[in-house]
Amino acid sequence: MQKAFDEIRKSENQLRAIINTIPALAWSARPDGSADFFNRLYLDYMGLSAEQALDWGWTVALHPDDLNRLADYWQSVLASGEAGEIEVRLRRFDGIYRWFLFRASPLRDESGKIVKWYGTNTDIEDRKRAEDAVRASGRDLSQIIEAIPGLVWCAAPDGEVNYLNRRMLDYTGTTPGAWEQLGWANFLHPDDVEPTGRAWSRAIATGHTHAIQCRLRRSDGVYRWFQVLGEAACDSEGGVTRWYGLLLDVDDRKSMEEALRITEARLSRATQIATVGERSASIAHEINQPLAAVVASSHACLRFLSAQPPRMAEAYEAAESIVRDGKEAGEVVRRIRALFKRAAVEKAMLNLNDVIGEVLRLLGGETAKRHVAVETDLGKDLPLVPGDRVQLQQLVLNLLLNGIEAMDPVRDRPKKLFLRSKQESPETVLVEVRDYGIGLENPDRVFEAFVTTKENGMGMGLTICRSIVEAHEGRLWVASGEVPGTTFCFALPMRLRADS
Amino acid sequence: MNPESPIVFVVDDDYRLREALTRLISSIGFAVATFSSAAEYVDSEKPDAPACLILDLQLPGTSGLELQQQLAAGDAPPIIFITGHGDIASSVRAMKAGAIEFLSKPFGEQELLRAIDAAIVLDREARQKRSVLAELQKHYSLLTPRERVVLTFVVAGFANKQAAGDLGIAENTIGVHRGQIMRKMGARSLAELVRMADKLGIARTNPPE
Numbered sequence: 191m192q193k194a195f196d197e198i199r200k201s202e203n204q205l206r207a208i209i210n211t212i213p214a215l216a217w218s219a220r221p222d223g224s225a226d227f228f229n230r231l232y233l234d235y236m237g238l239s240a241e242q243a244l245d246w247g248w249t250v251a252l253h254p255d256d257l258n259r260l261a262d263y264w265q266s267v268l269a270s271g272e273a274g275e276i277e278v279r280l281r282r283f284d285g286i287y288r289w290f291l292f293r294a295s296p297l298r299d300e301s302g303k304i305v306k307w308y309g310t311n312t313d314i315e316d317r318k319r320a321e322d323a324v325r326a327s328g329r330d331l332s333q334i335i336e337a338i339p340g341l342v343w344c345a346a347p348d349g350e351v352n353y354l355n356r357r358m359l360d361y362t363g364t365t366p367g368a369w370e371q372l373g374w375a376n377f378l379h380p381d382d383v384e385p386t387g388r389a390w391s392r393a394i395a396t397g398h399t400h401a402i403q404c405r406l407r408r409s410d411g412v413y414r415w416f417q418v419l420g421e422a423a424c425d426s427e428g429g430v431t432r433w434y435g436l437l438l439d440v441d442d443r444k445s446m447e448e449a450l451r452i453t454e455a456r457l458s459r460a461t462q463i464a465t466v467g468e469r470s471a472s473i474a475h476e477i478n479q480p481l482a483a484v485v486a487s488s489h490a491c492l493r494f495l496s497a498q499p500p501r502m503a504e505a506y507e508a509a510e511s512i513v514r515d516g517k518e519a520g521e522v523v524r525r526i527r528a529l530f531k532r533a534a535v536e537k538a539m540l541n542l543n544d545v546i547g548e549v550l551r552l553l554g555g556e557t558a559k560r561h562v563a564v565e566t567d568l569g570k571d572l573p574l575v576p577g578d579r580v581q582l583q584q585l586v587l588n589l590l591l592n593g594i595e596a597m598d599p600v601r602d603r604p605k606k607l608f609l610r611s612k613q614e615s616p617e618t619v620l621v622e623v624r625d626y627g628i629g630l631e632n633p634d635r636v637f638e639a640f641v642t643t644k645e646n647g648m649g650m651g652l653t654i655c656r657s658i659v660e661a662h663e664g665r666l667w668v669a670s671g672e673v674p675g676t677t678f679c680f681a682l683p684m685r686l687r688a689d690s
Numbered sequence: 691m692n693p694e695s696p697i698v699f700v701v702d703d704d705y706r707l708r709e710a711l712t713r714l715i716s717s718i719g720f721a722v723a724t725f726s727s728a729a730e731y732v733d734s735e736k737p738d739a740p741a742c743l744i745l746d747l748q749l750p751g752t753s754g755l756e757l758q759q760q761l762a763a764g765d766a767p768p769i770i771f772i773t774g775h776g777d778i779a780s781s782v783r784a785m786k787a788g789a790i791e792f793l794s795k796p797f798g799e800q801e802l803l804r805a806i807d808a809a810i811v812l813d814r815e816a817r818q819k820r821s822v823l824a825e826l827q828k829h830y831s832l833l834t835p836r837e838r839v840v841l842t843f844v845v846a847g848f849a850n851k852q853a854a855g856d857l858g859i860a861e862n863t864i865g866v867h868r869g870q871i872m873r874k875m876g877a878r879s880l881a882e883l884v885r886m887a888d889k890l891g892i893a894r895t896n897p898p899e
Binding site: 476480490494507511 | 713772798
């Protein structure tokens with residue numbers, strides 16, 4: 191009996207040791223919920239004696255904000271007789287509150303009546319902090335996403351848009367539901383739907399960055415230019431898990447760029463006109479002087495001839511003056527061309543493709559304004575030619591402007607300029623400028639001064655072109671084809687004779 | 691030569707154009723005189739006839755526009771500008787300063803003829819006005835100082851009695867002066883005398899209240 195008693199005492203001591211050692215706050219309570227036992231760890235944590243903690247005394251360690259919540263919950267658990275758990279803050283002996291998970295389970299006798307509640311409280315402070323941190327960073331992220339000055343979207347791997355930030359919804363004046371129903375295409379400029387859809391499909395198919403510019407309709411119906419950027423997030427196998435996208439408003443920049451290009455084109459044209467204008471002012475004066483004499487003498491000559499009787503001697507004299515002054519006008523033209531020839535050719539080695547590129551950039555605004563498409567077939571590894579960059583730019587510019595103007599009257603077909611460059615022979619590089627304009631009546635005469643097909647033309651442009659080409663020891667000619675339009679060609683040598 | 695047959699002056703530094711214009715203008719039937727510079731034109735002796743001046747804008751030395759300004763004060767003939775390269779600024783200046791035409795070289799016969807004809811018509815009218823005025827001035831110079839004073843009263847509509855009162859002389863004396871004025875000026879009526887005084891720019895005495 192004593193032995194059995196000793197055994198029981200021994201196992202009871204063991205149990206107590208276990209209960210007091212387990213790394214949890216353990217407790218028990220009567221069926222009415224009042225506490226009748228705390229393990230040592232629990233009492234040590236709270237810094238209370240068993241007498242202080244018993245019954246409801248331990249509740250002084252509860253966080254005041256959690257007291258009512260716990261009381262209500264504990265009552266409901268007692269009433270239900272089912273096990274329960276709740277998270278509350280419990281004050282440590284040093285006054286610091288930590289989060290605990292309270293768990294309670296009932297012990298029933300044979301009749302099913304609850305005789306005792308047993309419970310453990312687990313310290314969950316660290317987990318709680320981690321959760322808060324995650325929640326806070328999530329809040330931060332969504333704040334960032336809403337605050338960045340761009341429209342943000344996310345899409346499923348198949349391309350279905352499943353998230354739009356507030357700015358995106360505000361800009362388009364829509365709701366996620368409406369967006370889903372109408373589809374993104376409904377919010378794009380009609381002209382941009384097709385290219386944007388194509389780019390998006392390609393991005394989805396390849397997983398590559400999605401980047402395109404398109405016009406997005408604002409809630410007030412105004413379209414603005416946006417730069418669309420989409421990046422795929424991938425899993426470890428490289429499969430796309432989600433698309434993250436950003437739309438940046440580039441409308442102001444876009445209009446600025448457009449304005450800049452227009453200004454540039456105007457400036458270059460103005461510079462060109464100014465230079466040509468300056469020259470033509472003095473040229474015009476020099477040429478018009480003998481021409482005025484020619485015209486006046488011609489009128490006089492006609493009067494002398496039609497007089498009754500004809501005044502032959504005077505008519506003859508007038509005709510002689512006409513011949514003399516006409517020759518003089520021709521002399522002036524020859525002097526002008528010599529002037530261009532004399533202008534020292536800076537013998538830098540140039541790639542004609544660069545020259546063409548520079549002129550096309552300058553002309554960008556002009557071609558866009560006149561709805562002229564420019565196609566190029568520029569030879570790769572084009573040999574360099576010695577030349578004066580500015581003069582050659584003027585040459586290409588003149589030929590292109592000539593082509594653009596020749597297409598002004600064209601209404602029944604697309605306006606197109608075609609530029610080709612290639613090595614023509616072991617010694618020369620060839621450039622062709624083809625327009626699809628009205629063509630030429632007298633292809634052989636176009637390089638003569640004052641021969642112009644244009645209403646307001648000076649007839650000097652092509653003369654200047656030829657002077658420049660000749661100054662480079664090259665050739666300039668017209669290749670009339672069977673197709674509508676005109677092809678101007680020039681070929682420049684890769685080495686100047688003067689060098690050899 | 692008939693003093694009333696018109697003459698065309700040409701000022702241009704280019705001999706070819708002077709030659710050609712002389713040929714053309716004389717073939718039409720006008721007398722022509724050419725000058726190679728503004729100074730040569732200014733210094734020359736000019737016949738007393740209706741005229742016009744064809745003036746090159748770009749002259750060496752005194753330019754066409756400068757000559758136009760110099761001539762503006764006197765009784766110069768109407769100016770037709772010609773230019774090898776007309777810029778808008780100078781054509782505007784020339785026209786504002788009273789040029790009647792601005793022709794760009796090379797110009798046609800018709801343009802030139804129209805301009806010359808218009809210029810000559812204008813000059814004839816101007817000369818007419820000038821000669822009428824000269825005639826009036828000759829008559830006016832015959833008036834005595836007293837008669838000139840009385841004239842200002844007469845053309846202002848004073849009755850003899852009022853004028854006499856104001857001038858402190860007898861009414862009869864005013865009547866005598868008045869008769870002399872009408873005779874010397876060659877006026878057949880008071881209305882005509884008033885018109886003459888206007889042309890001469892004679893101020894009227896303020897009429898009585």
